Amino acid sequence: MSHDHDDHSHLSDTDARVRALESLLVEKGYIDSKALDIIIDTYETKIGPRNGAQVVAKAWSEPDYFKWLMEDATAAISSLGFTGRQGEHMVAVANSDDTHHLVVCTLCSCYPWSVLGLPPTWYKSPPYRSRAVIDPRGVLADFGITLPETTAVEVHDSTAETRYLVIPRRPNGTDGMSQEDLAALVTRNSMIGTGLALSSDAV
């Protein structure tokens, strides 16, 4: 599908427009190009789903931490140093045999940046935003997941500044694994609800 990308003939125009805008805003003193480089590097290489994976691995390993995360996710996540924009008001939701959680923002692209970084293109695009609330099982099928009818699907539409983090189910056969190895099983999609944690032989 090509919903996510402008017509290719427009791309060079957009590129030129953005360059002109940046240079104008720098000339006016509103922004600093070096700051832009650092912002980009931060979200490309430093703040991403490995943060969230650490939260999940700790929650799987430490029952007290899991309890804290369920009661006050903002504090429990901040305690690991993951704070700041688009993570000011966190809610953690844990998958179980009974319930599978799925997170969407139908109105824009609200996403827990502090633990997952920038959202993938599909999360911000019409196919996901339109269908996650009306046909979540169909969306899960697009990601290769079929849940039994007896498992409830609970979709969270992020309409406020609350940001949702899904705690996927801990895979079987992972008893005694270190938190570092467990974190390697936790994918970005598993923390949105469009994936499951990897099986233990993936490490």
Add this chain to the structure above:
Amino acid sequence: MNGGADLGGMQGFGPVVDEPEYPKFHQPWESRVMAIVVALGACRQWNIDQSRYARESLPPADYLRFSYYRIWLEGAQKLLLSTGMVTVEELAEGKLHRPAIQVANKMEAEKVWDMLHALGGAADRPAQGEPSFAIGDRVSTINTHPQSHTRLPRYARAKTGTISKVLGFHVFPDISAKGDRDDPQWLYQVCFSARELWGGDKNPRDKVTLDLWEPHLMAMTDD
């Protein structure tokens, strides 16, 4: 507003196509737009709700056609113009014509890390009064179609649900998007059955939660 951004429940867009974590950006300008928007936020000439409204009030056909960072670019330009930070001529030519306006703050390179990790963007405010609803209360959402910004999407208007969390006392975007005041209100997570929202052929176990403010909600008496 009933604009192109209010997508919940629309049909016909085709399957969701997964993508790997990298590359994070698909065109070099996308990363510049993301960073320009983040850096301009630090100038504090508008709030996040004004910024959402600037994007969602694009003509629906454009909203649906543009890539997401293109939508951010268009929204940023609207805000830059409406606040007088730049002029139409400056945007067209990419050259300065008028001196900059005074802005509250600037994201300098050495401050980026701290500013991205700061809690300044928190939307909660000191509570005033008590929440009207408690967990388990049945509520109905209002039927409203404002031309202005609202965080109550079309698919969840005039529906009945249950309060599932009391989330705190938060800035009310429907008013905050107008730019002059926060108007904080009690915020709740409200749980709706899929059948209430979408009809009787949905799995009876499935649910959708939305985070809604007190002005969106009305008490339901037992029926």
